Amino acid sequence: MGKNNKANKATGTTKSKAKTNSSNNKASGELVQKSTGPISTDKSGSVLIQILAKPGAKENGITDLSSDGVGVQIAAPPTEGEANTELIKFLASVLGVRKSDVSLERGSRSRQKAVAVRGLSASEVESRLQDMSSK
Structure with missing residues (x-):
């Protein structure tokens, strides 16, 4: 079970980074328009x-x-x-x-x-x- 918790934590961190990156891309796209x-x-x-x-x-x-x-x-x-x-x-x-x-x-x-x-x-x-x- 310890391995699953570590995997979930790693996945959670990755998801939060992805959200941050997509919001940055969205903002930069609006600047180009x-x-x-x-x-x-x-x-x-x-x-x-x-x-x-x-x-x-x-x-x-x-x-x-x-x-x-x-x-x-x-x-x-x-x-x-x-x-x-x-x-x-x-x-x-x-x-x-x-x-x-x-x-x-x-x-x-x-x-x-x-x-x-x-x-x-x-x-x-x-x-x-x-x-x-x-x-």
Whole structure:
């Protein structure tokens, strides 16, 4: 039994170190992230867009750009992931990238979503979204 207690103590120490390291990594990741309102860049170089989705609209469109997020109306019902699929397809066409370069990071069942875009800079994404919202 003495060996098991020593093993448990060693494991407990390892777990506490792991928790400390993961919290340090999380903090450093936040420092690397550059934010410009609803559009930011993560440490891997992808552009993150905070989306305020409005499913069930008559047509797809960018409704507004605010500090809370980019308002996007989607012409698909919010059932079985149809609106998420349509959102990815619409954003890819607006931004001029492949669908595979756009991915839903958070919010698959929420109206508040985070979408990652690869292949463009944050300023390019912002410019293209603003052009689309003014139409």
